[in-house]
Amino acid sequence: MILEITLTNFFSINEKITLDLQAANLHTKEARALADNTFAVGNERLLKTVAIYGANASGKSNIIKAVKAAVDMILDSHNYNEGDSFGFKPFKFGEKNTPSEFYIRFIIDGVEHEYSFSCTRDEIITESLYYYPKGRRALIFSRDERIPGGKKEKYEFTNVIRRPMDVASNTSRKTLFISRASQMDREKAKEIYRWFNEQLVFSYRGKTSVAIDRFLGDNKDAVLRVLKAADSDIVEFTYKDGELTTFHRRNPALPFDFNTEESDGTKILFKIMLTVMDVVRNNKVMFLDEVETSLHTRLVEYLISLFHSSKSAQLVFTTHNTHLLDMTRFRKDQIFFVNKRDDGSSDLYSLFDYKDFREKMDLEKAYLQGRFDAVPYINEFENI
Numbered sequence: 001m002i003l004e005i006t007l008t009n010f011f012s013i014n015e016k017i018t019l020d021l022q023a024a025n026l027h028t029k030e031a032r033a034l035a036d037n038t039f040a041v042g043n044e045r046l047l048k049t050v051a052i053y054g055a056n057a058s059g060k061s062n063i064i065k066a067v068k069a070a071v072d073m074i075l076d077s078h079n080y081n082e083g084d085s086f087g088f089k090p091f092k093f094g095e096k097n098t099p100s101e102f103y104i105r106f107i108i109d110g111v112e113h114e115y116s117f118s119c120t121r122d123e124i125i126t127e128s129l130y131y132y133p134k135g136r137r138a139l140i141f142s143r144d145e146r147i148p149g150g151k152k153e154k155y156e157f158t159n160v161i162r163r164p165m166d167v168a169s170n171t172s173r174k175t176l177f178i179s180r181a182s183q184m185d186r187e188k189a190k191e192i193y194r195w196f197n198e199q200l201v202f203s204y205r206g207k208t209s210v211a212i213d214r215f216l217g218d219n220k221d222a223v224l225r226v227l228k229a230a231d232s233d234i235v236e237f238t239y240k241d242g243e244l245t246t247f248h249r250r251n252p253a254l255p256f257d258f259n260t261e262e263s264d265g266t267k268i269l270f271k272i273m274l275t276v277m278d279v280v281r282n283n284k285v286m287f288l289d290e291v292e293t294s295l296h297t298r299l300v301e302y303l304i305s306l307f308h309s310s311k312s313a314q315l316v317f318t319t320h321n322t323h324l325l326d327m328t329r330f331r332k333d334q335i336f337f338v339n340k341r342d343d344g345s346s347d348l349y350s351l352f353d354y355k356d357f358r359e360k361m362d363l364e365k366a367y368l369q370g371r372f373d374a375v376p377y378i379n380e381f382e383n384i
Helices: 027-035 059-077 164-169 177-183 185-201 210-219 220-227 264-281 299-307 363-368
Strands: 001-008 017-020 038-041 044-047 049-054 100-108 113-117 123-132 140-146 156-158 234-240 243-248 252-255 285-288 315-317 334-341 347-349
Touching: 001 044, 001 059, 017 299, 017 347, 027 234, 049 059, 049 299, 059 100, 059 113, 059 177, 059 185, 059 315, 059 347, 123 177, 123 252, 156 164, 164 177, 177 185, 210 234, 210 264, 220 234, 220 299, 264 285, 264 299, 264 334, 299 315
Parallel strands: 049 315, 049 334, 285 315
Antiparallel strands: 001 017, 001 100, 038 044, 100 113, 113 123, 123 140, 140 156, 234 243, 243 252, 334 347
C-alpha cells in the first residue's frame, strides 16, 4: 500500500511533485456515498484509485515512467557496472548535474516505511530508509556520499540490518544500498526488495501454466463476469494440461482452441484479466499509462469498480477518457491533473485543490472548458 510518492527532476518533471494517495477529510454527501473508494490502515485512510488527466505532451505518462525507473533502480542497481548510466533522463532544461530525487511512503504488514534516494544519471548521492515499528519514526540506515571520508562517515545504521558495514563495503556509488543488502541476504532489505518487486505492477503480465490453472479455477465466475462486461460471447471455458478451451454463446457445445482460434483481442483481454484479478485479489498496487489502451470504455469502468470493491488494492492510471470524470464515480481527491509549466516542466495537482469546485457541478464539462488548465488549446486556422 502506498501513501505518497514524490518525484524531482525525472524526465519532464523538474520541480518536486507529489502523488498523494492519502484520502482527504471529506464529509460531503457525495464523498460519503463513495466510502468504498477508500480503505483504512491503522490511523490512515488511503485511496484505492487515482486518475491522472492532462493534454498530450503534458507529461502525465512521465509520472508513471519516473516511478518505474526508480523502482527498476531498486531492483537492478546491484547489477550496474562502472560505465553504466541509470535508466532515466533528468529534466532537459534544468541545470546540469542537478540530482533527481525519489521518495515513497508505503506500508508493509501494517508498518509504515519511508524510502528515498537521490542521484545523477551516473551515481547515487543520498539514500535512506526509515520505519515506524511502534508508531514512531526510526532510522534503519542513511547514506550521504557528499560527506568527506570513508564508508563509516558516509553511512549511519541502527541494528536492524545485520553487519551493515559489510554491505556498505560492497556498495559502489552505482549501487543502491537496499539493492546490495538484499542481494547479500539481509532480511529487512529482502523484505523491502520483495515489496517493490512483487507488490508494484506496471504492465499486464502473463502467468505460468500452473498459476493460470489455479487462478482460473479460483476465479472462474469473476473472469466470466469480466468477459460479459467486455461484450464477449464466451460463456464457458476450461483449462487442462496447459490448454485453454473456450465455448461461445452461439453454440455452447462447440469447443474453441484459445491459442489458435480466438481473436487477438480476446487473448489480450485474458492477459489483462489475469493481471488485474491477481492485483485485486492480492491487494497489490498497479500503475497503468493510458488505461483505455486495448480496453473498451465499459471494461475500463468495470476494472475501476474491481479496485473499488477490493479490500486494499490500489490503481494509479493516466487517461484521456473524460466520461470517467463523474463525481458519482470518484471523490475530488482521486482526480489529478498534469499541466505544462512555462519552462516546459510538468506540474501535478489535484481537483481537491479547487475549493470552489463542488461535487454537484459537471466535472467533465468543467475540464473540457479548460477550468483546470490540463487540456490542449487548439488554434483555429483558416487554411489548413
